[in-house]
């Protein structure tokens with residue numbers, strides 16, 4: 001099953017547009033996981049089990065693993081996701097971008113080493129830097145377009161031939177790079193007007209939308225701007241707000257994560 005088909009099925013199966021981000025910051029993990037040799041894996045596994053019924057995708061961010069030489073634990077997390085929840089897309093967030101020969105190695109890393117269904121990539125080195133990913137025709141290529149961070153405006157809002165640069169990226173992906181129908185775009189929830197502009201350019205193409213939760217993006221404005229005619233079309237990511245949800249009453253961290261994930265899923269669904 002290819003990435004887009006799997007994503008469509010996951011949207012329907014869990015009635016969810018919520019992507020759960022796996023960004024395990026060692027300093028914020030519950031104390032029992034910090035010194036354990038496989039503590040990052042165990043923490044993420046509990047989060048995955050607590051939220052799998054509520055998510056349309058999981059998105060591990062590679063930096064949290066690579067910084068601690070914990071790629072082995074990321075491999076185990078990906079293997080666990082593929083085995084226990086094969087119907088939920090696994091997005092490796094590594095935001096790669098390099099010349100073709102090197103990009104091919106990054107593609108092998110994402111798709112073969114980690115078995116990801118999709119990977120995030122930067123568009124700024126151009127067509128030949130994303131072509132190697134397209135050789136894996138059943139996998140997704142998620143291209144940065146209008147990122148959620150304030151500094152994204154430095155370049156992405158530059159006017160080029162009468163329109164902002166991020167709109168050129170959306171047009172290029174829709175017209176050329178998406179020939180196999182395997183692309184998606186990243187647009188931040190912190191920029192709902194730009195979500196709408198991108199949706200107008202790309203039709204039904206899926207959007208990965210980080211920026212709700214810890215970054216303060218507005219869920220209602222996001223969903224209204226990004227939904228497709230079928231009320232889907234988005235993987236709305238939340239990482240820290242779910243991973244480090246504050247337990248209430250007798251809850252543990254996983255129950256708190258599940259509660260916040262469910263509240264987020266419902267808040268999204270209220271506006272589809």
Ligand SMILES: O=C(O)c1cc(=O)[nH]c(=O)n1[C@@H]1O[C@H](COP(=O)(O)O)[C@@H](O)[C@H]1O
Nearest residue numbers: 061093120147148210213214215238239240
């Ligand atoms: O590609 C991404 O996932 C991404 C793009 C973007 O524009 N903004 C953004 O925050 N992200 C990622 O989405 C996640 C957001 O995390 P929270 O702010 O904790 O929900 C992090 O893993 C970021 O690296």
